[in-house]
Amino acid sequence: MTNHYPALIVVLPLLFAFVVSGVAWVKKSLCFPLTIVGMGLSAGLSVCLLGRVATTGLVEYRMGGWETPWGIGYHVDYLNALVVTVVTVLAFINLIATRKNVVEETPEKAGAFYSLYLLFIVGLTGIVLTGDLFNLYVLLEVASLTSYALIGMGNGRAPMSALNYLFVGTVGGCFYLLGVGYLYIMTGSLNMVDVATLLPQMYHSSAVVMAFIFCLVGVGIKMAFFPLHMWLPNAYGFAPTAVGSLIAPLMTKVMVYVLIRLILTVFSVDFAFVILKMGDPMVWLSSLAIVAGAVFALAQKNLKRMFCYIIVSEIGYMMGGAWLGNNTGMTGAILHIFNDAIMTLCLFLCAGSIYYRVRGLELDRLKGLFSKMPVTMACLVAGALSIIGVPPTCGFFSKWYLISGGLEAGQYGFVAALLFSSLVNVVLFFRVIEISYYGDFEDHHGHGSSGEAVMEAPASMLVPLLIVSIGLIVVGLYTGGIVNHLINPLLLKQGFLG
């Protein structure tokens, strides 16, 4: 049983997705508890898997017992285990926190919503755990398709944004598939470790270079890397609350994981940095992404859309860190995947509870919320401090690694972009805090909240939100442990440049 952890993490949500969609025909109220069970099992097993990987270093799993170059193998090392734990645990917390939002925004659709929710997790955990390039494509499309459907469940502009996301996302997936095709032509293998052992003789072949570029563009589209980010703000901004806070923290981070996996395991560090010399241009592009995301965020008048542009900027942090080409930068990038997922979840959950009470997220409607919803706003401040990078929140530590990595590599443009974006984040969040702390509360009638006074969000939302906010600080304090026990051994094993 314990040997099957990697497979169970992916398969259990899949089974529960079918059960939930079946049960929805009989009794709708059972959907939520069943989803909790499925998600909870998957999260628990991920934590166990992380514990095992932390002691043994590597867990291998062969699907159906087929040996790896022929069958599909799961190759779980420190990086997979860390990311899969983040994905499942955060999805579990989000599931509990957004229950009331789901009941309100997509009534009568609980069965469809929760089965899609579980299928999305199947896609993400599969992407993270798999050791097979084509399997990764299929699960990538599973995650993308479910996210299109989930976003499309919203009202108003949501279906149109989902359709635009679908067009762009499909092109991204196809580019990745094309890159895998090139690799398959050259090596005749689809297993990541196997491809990595076959590739070194062909590093100078233009087909391998094109394979890398196709994969890079494909993954770049899916992660909304500037200038391929155009779909993100609308898709995440107009999605139903529960969907926004599920997809925004997880999808883009998992795509950054895929890129790091491709660099570290498949194409190898030597190929990406020494032969292709892609480091410099990619770091400059990331710096541009950071600055552009920050500037666009300044122009937003809606809290959720502002968060969306902050994500675009944060993707720049992670891509830049990964492409700095030194140990510190890569550590920062991996740490930031972990931290940014928690920070983004915290911010989107705050937006969710505010929306639940205020029925709007325009900045001028936040007036006086500090007196009405003190706990939610305190959590928003915690998330904001982490995004800005104030110690002891976790955002500070990953930004510290990124900045020192940038200085080490002599990429002063990247360092400047990081500092600029931190300053812009200060402005952004202090504007929000100023409005909500000093502004006088105005009751907006006629927006569906008539008669109901604005007050603190219900406990079912507050408790998960508090857990996430405390998590920000706890993770910050344990950064040393994460770096020493999980990230350093990983980079050492991959033979990362000194």
Added chain:
Amino acid sequence: MSDLVVTLLGKYNYWLCVILMMIGLYAMIAKNNLIKKLVGMNIFQTSIILFYVSIGCKKGATISILEHGAGHHGVDPTHYINPLPHVLMLTAIVVSVSTFGVALALAIKVYRKHKTLEEDEILMQLRSE
């Protein structure tokens, strides 16, 4: 010149895929109607499926089914086409069909709200909101 012709014609399967891909991409970018864009997207996906199918082929080889078992001499791989890319594409076809299904469902939702599928009209409606 003759070298160029040989290079172009020798890899005609790749050229056909590139042309199909560009047709699809053009339709996705230039067309105004959402359904036409969807068809363009499907052409784009199909071109990659055909690319994969064509890389499994070998000259003078047959489908990879052994009629009388492998025998003592084993199997000569040059006599059989590579079935793996074809099998992979079964999955890719499923992905492409389900993407098309989700996209059509979303298009219906868009149509119900805006009463049109022309993108410029939808954008005008959104701006006037």
